[in-house]
Amino acid sequence: MNNVTQIVQKVHQAPWRVQRQWVVLFLLGLVIIAMVAGVYLNITVRATLAGREVQMLLNPSLINPYPDSQPNSIATNQRINSELEMQLADLTSVESMRKRAEAMGYQDASPDDMIFVAVPGYVEPSSVDLSNPGSSHTAAPIILPEYTESWFDYFLNQQTASPSSGGQP
Numbered sequence: 783m784n785n786v787t788q789i790v791q792k793v794h795q796a797p798w799r800v801q802r803q804w805v806v807l808f809l810l811g812l813v814i815i816a817m818v819a820g821v822y823l824n825i826t827v828r829a830t831l832a833g834r835e836v837q838m839l840l841n842p843s844l845i846n847p848y849p850d851s852q853p854n855s856i857a858t859n860q861r862i863n864s865e866l867e868m869q870l871a872d873l874t875s876v877e878s879m880r881k882r883a884e885a886m887g888y889q890d891a892s893p894d895d896m897i898f899v900a901v902p903g904y905v906e907p908s909s910v911d912l913s914n915p916g917s918s919h920t921a922a923p924i925i926l927p928e929y930t931e932s933w934f935d936y937f938l939n940q941q942t943a944s945p946s947s948g949g950q951p
Contacts, residue, residue, distance in 0.1 A: 839856045840856055840857070841857065
């Protein structure tokens with residue numbers, strides 16, 4: 783019994799040790815909370831900065847009172863693309879191409895100026911026919927009779943079809 787008392791006294795810790803353990807656990811909890819808050823703050827700041835950049839690209843006048851001073855905005859790029867597409871459409875129009883061809887010395891070809899060459903073995907591609915072969919009208923959808931009767935008709939048919947079975951299938 784004396785040995786048990788000695789072991790209990792040795793295992794029993796001093797009150798200042800217990801207090802120090804609680805303080806360490808409390809500080810560890812604070813550090814974990816601070817780390818989670820720091821990660822959350824970092825993610826929030828990144829998302830806010832990305833959103834602000836998108837806002838600046840979409841509408842630079844919201845942030846910059848001089849929108850012409852920011853050449854890389856989406857609106858500016860869209861306007862430049864539209865202008866380039868208009869120029870391309872103008873340059874490739876039939877009338878513009880005809881004028882440039884005439885300026886280069888080309889003229890319209892008459893049937894006498896054309897030479898047709900027959901290529902042996904060439905087979906003209908046929909058009910694709912996706913219709914049903916042998917039918918010139920659209921087929922009506924086939925609906926099974928089981929899907930055209932009501933629940934009432936179904937149960938009535940079941941009762942009249944097997945009266946001798948005693949109601950069991």
